[in-house]
Amino acid sequence: MTTTAVELLEVVWGRTSTAPTSASQLRVLHILEHHDGVNLRTLTELLASTPPSTSRLCDRLQAAGFVEREASPQDRREVRLRLSSRGRAFLADLRTRRERELRRVLADMPAAERTALLEGLESFCAAAAAQIHGETPDSGSRTA
Template sequence: MTVTAFRPRPEPHEVAARVTATAAELLEVLWGRASTAPASASQLRVMLILEHHEGINLRTLADSLASTPPSTSRLCDRLQAAGFVERVVSPTDRREVRLYLSGRGRSFLSDLRTRRERALQAVLDQMPAAHRIALVQGLEAFCDAAAARIHDEDAGVPRGRTA
């Protein structure tokens, strides 16, 4: 009897989780080569949130970042100074400031995405066509499941149940 007979085989979802985590780490390395300068990783995260949540207020942004409003405000100060973020006083409450991604911020994200896609394309070009097709199918299913989970968590649906 071999030693491996005593070890339980990992479940397919465990293997998928491990491979996906490795892929995410490799993407970080590849994308790290497509510099995010002049924005830091934290600033980039703010910009991505603002892109999807136009007009978010500082407190909600801080909650999204699991940060404090003063730290988030300083991040936004630097982004505003770089011309990536605009602050607008709320029309309903003058004490509240709404945050928007500026045209320059949108251009920066577009350029960054283009550079990242080129880096990915170089890797994908090395894969056989059948594997690329399987990857697309798997990633589409993954994105659907992840989006559903995020939606459910945002709606307060308990784990293991769907809305």
Template sequence: MTVTSFDRRPEPDGIARVTSTAAELLEVLWGRASTAPASASQLRLLHILEHHDGINMRTLAASLASTPPATSRLFDRLQAAGFVEREHSPEDRREVRLRLSGRGRAFLTDLRGRREAELRAVLDLMPRTKRTALAEGLQAFCAVAAARIHDGTQGSDSKSARTTPPGAAVPPVTGVRATGLP
């Protein structure tokens, strides 16, 4: 894999290429921190439940852009592994709430730890000033991306997702995980 380079004052197209390359490299690094016994689809389901505890199957299916039957089968496999649980709603016994189990939470915590160890190994090799610049850039990126996801902004050329003027300070982003889920 060739790492894409860009000039000192990059335009969004150049940054998009470099970011795409970085995401691909992250996938390779994170591949070293195996997601077994969960597939990529199952991992996505676990992340959604982590952020939306107690949702129903229909909402989960919509979040996965899948059908309720396919989502139910995916959920069943994770339930058999002990990663998720179903519980009846106290308000309406017909409503089933879906939750991440303690084992599922432990799996995600362990997976994140292994992934972060892979990242630390790379970051330790970077000069401190470059790490600082990366952190500032990623913080700004996360703030705008989270706002775009939250607001449902669409379109590659839309400026409406910009929450701060270019070059303005961006406050620290909390609660945004590497999963990209709000």
């Protein structure tokens, strides 16, 4: 069931173009959104990539106006990466378009099943957040 759900979600989200970014570039944007000012080395680790590949991804995102690079105040040799206002606007627009597609699917579901899905997703989010933050499900907040 989980495989089917993931595949269907990919199809629904596939209706919304991520152009002009690739899947790898989109992943970088999401990471930068949550790790503002990360350095290239840390971004490389988060991507489980190589420094040259990560640098090229960031070069293309900077050229598109989605990412800004700045020297670290502590060490001018270290470069910090941030989402630009254009990058933030792109992610906000993408989320809006994806949400619209999901709402179309949800509108075709009976109300009771939408409620059950919401309860299940809340539990899923709590468990996933607990794993990500190294907590037990009961020690963290139930909201995500």
